[in-house]
Amino acid sequence: MSAQQGSKGAALPPATLPQATLKDRFVAWWEGYDLAAVLSRRPRADEEQGAGGAQGGSAKQSPQSATERRTLNRSGKPLWTATRVQVAEKIWGDGYATPGGNEHIPTLVKPLGLNPAMSVLDLAAGLGGSTRSMASQFGAWVTGLESNPVLAEAGMFRSHKAGMARQAPIQPFDPETFSWPKRVDAVFAKEGFYTVRNKDGLLDAVEAALKPRGHFLFTDYVLDKAKASGPIFKGWLDHEPVEPHPWTVDQYAQGLQQRNLDIRITEDLSDLHRSLILTAIQGLVTHLEQHSMDHETKIAVVEEVELWARRVAVLDAGIRLYRFYVLKPADIS
Incomplete structure (x- = not known):
């Protein structure tokens, strides 16, 4: 039948x-x-609603504490587990939990002009792939800061294993209350700000941490207000593991200018971002056709693919991926 x-x-x-x-x-x-x-x-759907709400939807949760926001998703489950880390590295490459890789990072950070004399903060270090890439390929001294303690611990383990615990350490931090005691030559962050509520405080801290003539380069998901109203955007907004608080390009521009930072690059990288995701997922599918996995790993793979499929879809439906590069002016004596 x-x-x-x-x-x-x-x-x-x-x-x-x-x-x-x-x-x-x-x-x-x-x-x-x-x-x-x-x-x-x-x-x-109507039967599910009658039974107390749509299954699998984004039911409203009680407000999370600052620690919970860094460790739990909006359903109260751990954001990262050993299985999810394993799956992420299978998709994105060793040391990476997001699109890109050792081939992509050097091109992305080229405006920083990194060299062995420079100190760098990586404010979205993840598993430390970008942190170690900048250190190994340019000789810079890079400290990776990661909001999720599970990723930070796994990232530091990988830096130790690579013999880079001093040149590329990974530490946990809270981006909502970030401050740094020393001045650095550059600050980098890769898609790490869109879930931060206190972006003004974060930008203040970045400006304070930069030396005169310091560099600040970051990529982030930004809000396209003209398209941010349809079901695809709402699906993304409701199902992101950590509640998004995206700014528009104009909000970032104003925030940077208010701190006297000289904007040199404002670039839409959405098409490149989409291509990196789709290429990686296709590689995963090819891998799955040739290998078997246990049930827990299969579920983790499916959830990760679903997460990135929503992110690909929303790139034309309310969200874009931008790169910003700014310089801090020299001190005026």
């Missing part, structure tokens, strides 16, 4: 079937079963 038919053979209106998520489609492809048949056995 067709999945679109009821028990007496009458066709059900298509709208009555629950909507398939990317996770549904991915698992169906992976396991080789009939997705429509599974969906036909699920409660419809």
Whole structure:
């Protein structure tokens, strides 16, 4: 019997079937079963609502503490586990939890003009791949700061293993209350600010940490207000693991200018970002066709793919990915 038919053979209106998520489609492809048949056995959306809310939706949670925001997702589960770290590195490469890699970082940070005499802060270090890349490829002394303690610990372990514990250490920090006791030559961050509520405080701290003529380069997801109203944007907003608080390009420009920072580059990298994601996911699919995994790892893979599929979709539906590069002026004596 067709999945679109009821028990007496009458066709059900298509709208009555629950909507398939990317996770549904991915698992169906992976396991080789009939997705429509599974969906036909699920409660419809109106039945789910009547039972107390849509299943799998973003139910409202009680406000999280600062520590919980850095360690738990919006459903109260750990943001990062050993299994998710393993999956992330399989997708993005050793030492990376986000798109890019050792081939991408040197091009991204080229405006910084890194050299062995420079000190650098990496404010979104993740597993430390970018931190170690800047240190190993340019000789700079780079301190990686990571908001999630699980990633920070895993990143420091990888720096120790690479013999770079002094030149590229990874430490936990809270971006909402960030300050740095020493001045540095450069600050770098890769998609690390869009979940920070206190961006004004963060920019103040970055400006204070920079030496005169210091460099500040970061990429971030920025809000495109003209498109930020449809279901794709809302789906992204509701399902990001950490609640997003994106600024617009103009808000960043004003914030940087208010701190007397000279903006040299404001560049839309959305197309490149999308390409990096899709290429990596295709590589993962090829890997999965040749290897088997335990159930826990499969679930982690599906959740990670679903997360990045939403991020790809929203790049044309309310969010863009921008690179900003600014200089701090010299002291006036």
